[in-house]
Structure formats: C-alpha cells, structure tokens
Amino acid sequence: MTFSIMQLAPGNPMQTxxxxxxxxxxxxxxxxxxxxxxxxxxxxxxxxxxxxxxxLGYTVKTGQPVGKLILERLPATLLLTGTAFLMAFSIGVPxxxxxxxxxxxxxxxxxxxxxxxxxxxxSFFFGLGMIFVFALxxxxxxxxxxxxxxxxxxxYALFLDYLKHVIMPATVLALPTIAVVMRFxxxxxxxxxxxxxxxxxxxxxxxxxxxxxxxxxxxxxxxVITVFGLSIPFLFGGAYITEHIFNxxxxxxxxxxSIVAREYPVIMALNLFTSMLxxxxxxxxxxxxxxxxxxxxx
Amino acid sequence: MNGSVGISQETVTVSSIEKQTWxxxxxxxxxxxxxxxxxxxxxLLFLLFVAAISPxxxxxxxxxxxxxxLGGYDVLAPPSSEHLLGTDSLGRDMLSRIIYGGRxxxxxxxxxxxxxxVTGIILGVIAGYYGKxxxxxxxxxxDVVICFPVLFLAITVATILKPxxxxxxxxxxxVSWTTMTRLVRGEVLKLREMEYIEAAKAMxxxxxxxxxxxxxxxxxxxxxxxxxxxxxxxxLTESALSFxxxxxxQPVPSWGNMLNEATSIMVLQFKPWVWAPAxxxxxxxxxxxxxxxxxxRDAMDPKVKN
Numbered sequence: 373m374t375f376s377i378m379q380l381a382p383g384n385p386m387q388t389x390x391x392x393x394x395x396x397x398x399x400x401x402x403x404x405x406x407x408x409x410x411x412x413x414x415x416x417x418x419x420x421x422x423x424x425x426x427x428l429g430y431t432v433k434t435g436q437p438v439g440k441l442i443l444e445r446l447p448a449t450l451l452l453t454g455t456a457f458l459m460a461f462s463i464g465v466p467x468x469x470x471x472x473x474x475x476x477x478x479x480x481x482x483x484x485x486x487x488x489x490x491x492x493x494x495s496f497f498f499g500l501g502m503i504f505v506f507a508l509x510x511x512x513x514x515x516x517x518x519x520x521x522x523x524x525x526x527x528y529a530l531f532l533d534y535l536k537h538v539i540m541p542a543t544v545l546a547l548p549t550i551a552v553v554m555r556f557x558x559x560x561x562x563x564x565x566x567x568x569x570x571x572x573x574x575x576x577x578x579x580x581x582x583x584x585x586x587x588x589x590x591x592x593x594x595x596v597i598t599v600f601g602l603s604i605p606f607l608f609g610g611a612y613i614t615e616h617i618f619n620x621x622x623x624x625x626x627x628x629x630s631i632v633a634r635e636y637p638v639i640m641a642l643n644l645f646t647s648m649l650x651x652x653x654x655x656x657x658x659x660x661x662x663x664x665x666x667x668x669x670x
Numbered sequence: 671m672n673g674s675v676g677i678s679q680e681t682v683t684v685s686s687i688e689k690q691t692w693x694x695x696x697x698x699x700x701x702x703x704x705x706x707x708x709x710x711x712x713x714l715l716f717l718l719f720v721a722a723i724s725p726x727x728x729x730x731x732x733x734x735x736x737x738x739x740l741g742g743y744d745v746l747a748p749p750s751s752e753h754l755l756g757t758d759s760l761g762r763d764m765l766s767r768i769i770y771g772g773r774x775x776x777x778x779x780x781x782x783x784x785x786x787x788v789t790g791i792i793l794g795v796i797a798g799y800y801g802k803x804x805x806x807x808x809x810x811x812x813d814v815v816i817c818f819p820v821l822f823l824a825i826t827v828a829t830i831l832k833p834x835x836x837x838x839x840x841x842x843x844x845v846s847w848t849t850m851t852r853l854v855r856g857e858v859l860k861l862r863e864m865e866y867i868e869a870a871k872a873m874x875x876x877x878x879x880x881x882x883x884x885x886x887x888x889x890x891x892x893x894x895x896x897x898x899x900x901x902x903x904x905x906l907t908e909s910a911l912s913f914x915x916x917x918x919x920q921p922v923p924s925w926g927n928m929l930n931e932a933t934s935i936m937v938l939q940f941k942p943w944v945w946a947p948a949x950x951x952x953x954x955x956x957x958x959x960x961x962x963x964x965x966x967r968d969a970m971d972p973k974v975k976n
Contacts, residue, residue, distance in 0.1 A: 485706070488706075488957060488960055488961065488964075489953070489957060491960060492902065492953055492956040492957040492960050493953050493956075494906055494909055494910065494913075494926075494929075494949065494952050494953070494956075495910070496909075496910065496913045496929060497929060497945075497949035497950075497952060497953065500929065500932045500938060500945060500949070501946075501949070503938065504938055504939065504942065508935075508938065508939040515935070605816075605817070605818070605819040606819065608819050608822070609819025609820060609821040609822045610819075610821070612821060612822060612825065612914075613821070613910055613913070613914070616914065617933075627822075627825070628914065631825060631829045631914075631916065632915075639826055639829065642822075643818065643822070643826060646818065646819065646822055647817045647818055650817050650818070650819070651817055
C-alpha cells in the first residue's frame with residue numbers, strides 16, 4: 373500500500389509539468405492567432421509562471437479571466453457528479469449484495485444482464501431516451517437546466533426543484549458506475565463468503581443477516597474502493613456529454629462551448645483542473661483504503 | 671475492407687483456440703457453454719457480415735437525398751414501406767445510413783483498437799522486459815495519461831486536429847493504449863521470473879527470440895480479451911465524439927453523428943425514427959462485444975475449472 377502512494381507521489385510533479393506541456397501546443401495555436409510567435413518552450417514557461425500565480429489566462433474572444441469562468445461552473449459540476457456518485461454507490465452496492473446472495477437464481481441473471489446493458493449503453497442515447505420518455509412524452513421532469521429559471525424558490529422548495537432537475541442527468545451519469553460497482557460487489561462478496569472466517573461465523577450460529585452484513589460485506593467492500601477511484605475520472609469525463617445533453621450549467625457544457633468556439637485557454641485550464649480533481653480523487657481512494665482496512669498502514 | 675478485417679479477427683480468435691492444446695480446447699468448450707457469449711458472438715458476426723456487404727444490402731444510396739412524388743425532397747419522412755426506417759432531415763434513407771454507419775463505426779473502432787493494442791504491446795513489453803529506468807519512464811507517462819478521462823482527452827485532441835475519418839481512428843487509438851500497456855507489462859513481469867525464461871536466457875538466446883517466441887504467445891489470451899473489450903469502448907468513444915460533432919463528419923454516416931440530429935427538441939420529440947435506431951444499433955453492438963469479451967475472459971482464464 374505504501375507502494376501505491378509512492379506510485380502516486382512521483383506522478384504528481386510530472387503531472388503538473390506535462391499537463392501544461394500538452395496544452396502549450398494549443399496555446400501556441402491560440403497565440404499565433406493573436407500574433408505571438410515565441411518559441412514553444414518560452415511560452416510554456418510563461419504559462420507555467422502564470423498558472424503558478426493562479427492566473428489561468430483570458431478567453432480569446434471576450435477577454436474574461438478563465439479561472440473565474442471555471443470557478444463559476446465548478447459548483448454545478450460538483451453537485452451533478454456528487455449526486456451521481458452517491459447514486460452509484462448507494463444503488464450499486466445493495467444490488468451487488470442482492471445479486472450475490474441470490475447467486476445463480478433468476479434475480480442474479482436479470483441483474484447481470486442489466487449490468488451489461490449499463491456498461492454498454494451510450495450515455496447520450498440513454499440521456500436522449502430519458503428526455504424523450506420522461507420529459508417529452510409524460511412531461512414529469514424538466515428537459516434541461518439545474519433550477520427553474522425565474523422561480524425564486526428557497527429552502528425546501530429549492531431543494532425539490534433541484535431534485536427534479538438533477539434526477540435524469542445524475543441517473544445517466546451514474547448508470548455505468550452502478551453496473552460496475554454492482555459487478556464488483558457481487559464477485560468480491562462471493563469470494564469473501566468462501567473464506568474460513570465466514571464458516572466460523574456461520575458455525576457460531578450467527579444469523580445469516582449478521583454474517584452477510586457485518587462480517588462479509590465489510591471485507592468485500594475493500595476492492596470496491598478501487599472502483600471508487602476509477603469512477604472519478606469516468607464521472608468527470610461523462611459529465612461532458614451529460615451536461616451537454618441536459619444543458620447543465622457546469623464545466624462540461626463550458627468545455628463543449630469552448631470547443632465549438634475554439635477557446636484554447638479555457639480547454640487548457642479545464643484539462644488542468646480535471647486532472648487535478650482526478651488526482652485528488654485517487655488520493656481520497658487511497659485514504660479510504662486505509663480507513664476501511666485496518667491491515668493497511670502507511 | 672473494414673468488415674472483412676473484423677471478421678478475420680474473430681476467426682483468428684476462434685482458430686487460435688482450436689489450434690492449440692488441451693487447455694485451449696477446454697476453453698472453447700467453456701465458451702460454448704456461455705449462452706450470453708454465444709448470443710453476442712452470433713449478433714456480432716451478423717453485424718460484421720452486414721457491414722462487409724453493405725453496398726449489397728442497403729436499399730438506397732446513403733448519401734443521396736430522396737425526392738418524393740411532389741418533386742420536393744422527402745425530408746424527415748416517417749417509416750413506410752418505401753423507407754423502412756424513414757428518412758433524415760436531408761431526406762436520406764435511414765436504413766441505408768444505419769447500414770453504412772455500422773461499416774464506418776466498426777472500422778473506426780477496429781483500426782483504433784489495432785493502434786492501441788500494438789502501442790500497448792510494444793510499450794508494455796519494453797517496460798516489463800527491460801525494467802529499470804525505461805520501465806519507470808513508460809509507466810510514469812502512462813500514469814499521466816490515465817489522469818485524464820479518455821473522453822476528455824479525445825475531445826481535446828479532436829478539437830486541435832482536423833476532423834477526418836483517419837484522425838478519429840488515430841485519436842481513439844492514442845488515448846486508449848494505457849490499459850493494454852499496463853496489462854502487458856504486468857503479464858511480462860510475471861513471466862520474466864519463470865524458470866523456462868531463465869533457461870532460455872541461460873542458453874544464450876537473444877532477447878528478441880525470448881520475447882517473440884516465449885513471452886508473447888503466452889500472454890496472448892489476456893491481450894485478445896482486452897482488445898475485444900476495448901473495441902466496445904472504442905465504438906462508444908467514436909460515437910460520443912461524432913455525436914458532439916468532433917468525430918466522423920457528415921455526410922459520412924456514423925451511428926454517433928446520426929444521433930446528433932436528436933439535439934433538436936423537435937426531432938427528438940416527434941421524429942424518433944431519426945435517432946432511436948442508430949442508438950439501439952450502438953447499444954446492441956457494444957452489448958454483444960461485451961458479452962463476447964466477458965465470455966472469452968472466463969473461457970481463457972486457466973484458473974477457472976469446469
């Protein structure tokens with residue numbers, strides 16, 4: 373386990389260096405447009421210097437500071453990915469447990485096929501399908517946005533309004549992760565259930581429920597944390613398309629707009645930002661490992 | 671070209687299973703037992719077949735707008751006996767576009783996976799076999815690339831490069847080699863310590879012979895499984911890129927850019943035949959590839975007993 377932290381540690385400085393380097397090429401294109409023609413490495417160091425001082429540059433067309441633009445969009449994306457994240461684990465884990473305890477019976481097969489569909493369905497198709505059915509045909513849910521514009525909800529009403537808007541994009545974003553979490557929980561739980569200490573617990577005469585939930589599940593969840601780490605880049609990547617489809621005012625839709633408008637500084641900064649978030653997520657996953665598994669010491 | 675290449679990949683998998691010894695025969699039996707995998711293989715072969723002979727099965731030219739009896743273009747026509755899946759906003763036959771789109775999507779995915787697999791094998795073998803600083807360097811680069819979500823990276827690169835069919839293949843290949851590299855490196859590391867490799871080294875065999883004759887054939891199974899699963903991912907990435915308008919460009923049909931039309935609420939709500947079939951085509955293809963990949967993994971895992 374110390375190994376994985378070690379693995380992460382030398383990655384970090386490289387990360388911040390290479391990351392703007394990729395973007396430096398984009399930067400050059402942007403600068404050529406504006407009439408700058410410094411050699412690449414000078415621009416790269418310039419950009420690095422600015423980034424180190426917390427300045428992510430300005431948009432080419434309107435001259436807005438990029439950092440501010442992204443910070444404006446960040447809360448919406450965090451809300452969406454956070455909701456999706458919660459959904460993925462609060463739905464995925466119980467389904468996995470259910471599937472494992474009903475192994476090789478009908479519910480298990482149904483859930484298995486469901487999980488395959490979950491990882492196979494393109495998010496934009498699922499999203500469009502959801503809008504088609506729930507928003508356009510039945511009119512139960514709003515098609516886009518984060519809150520109803522113009523309606524000044526406060527407190528509980530605001531929360532309900534948000535909930536109505538978030539449920540479809542969050543489901544779309546969470547579905548593949550739900551499927552993966554479910555598969556992982558199932559196979560890991562089955563593996564744990566074959567171990568000796570479970571037999572001991574059974575032999576002690578503990579109730580089935582207690583054995584499953586207290587002894588088995590706690591151990592089975594450790595590998596699931598790996599998915600926790602993996603799901604973070606996936607969720608942020610998926611947010612691009614999901615936000616685009618649902619017109620969610622977050623970083624993803626900002627990214628799409630910037631791509632259409634060829635706003636390289638914004639794309640660059642978004643890349644930097646996302647990779648930092650992902651690294652933070654990986655770190656969090658490592659901490660979670662240590663927290664759930666008392667055998668791991670750093 | 672594309673479809674038939676895809677088919678030969680499938681047959682290579684199957685024949686390499688049949689050709690080899692008892693253990694692999696056992697895997698073929700295990701694969702046959704897995705109903706979902708068989709179902710997936712069947713659907714996949716059918717799709718590849720249709721893609722290969724698409725000029726023969728497509729009822730119309732996918733690039734030509736159809737004219738109706740009044741002399742105007744037959745735009746957004748609902749499904750009828752003439753156009754089984756209706757027509758799109760430029761009056762082109764949807765069924766033909768789906769068939770041709772499959773050809774495009776499958777060949778993009780296939781070439782992309784080839785790029786990713788070859789890159790992954792080369793880097794993975796170098797990192798795993800030679801170790802030391804080469805290993806550290808390659809793995810650090812891999813770590814860095816992994817930190818970016820695949821789609822994110824693909825979109826960024828796609829924005830910089832000119833959108834063309836060829837570039838889409840390269841982009842997807844270049845952003846998805848990391849998994850294969852890590853897998854191959856891990857397998858090579860495991861094998862490198864085996865006695866028979868040591869024996870080969872002691873006999874003074876050249877590194878290239880050890881790699882090509884003793885290591886690569888023994889890690890083929892996980893590579894094939896990974897490549898299969900990665901094909902599903904490549905199709906997903908391609909369709910997402912095309913959906914966003916930075917992948918395969920109109921008028922070339924791809925399942926992804928056909929769904930792009932549904933971003934108009936009018937089309938989404940009232941003309942479901944324009945977007946739904948393409949979406950289901952993607953779903954079905956990826957689903958069957960995943961079934962096959964999963965079946966292959968179970969079948970080829972030597973740890974699994976019957």
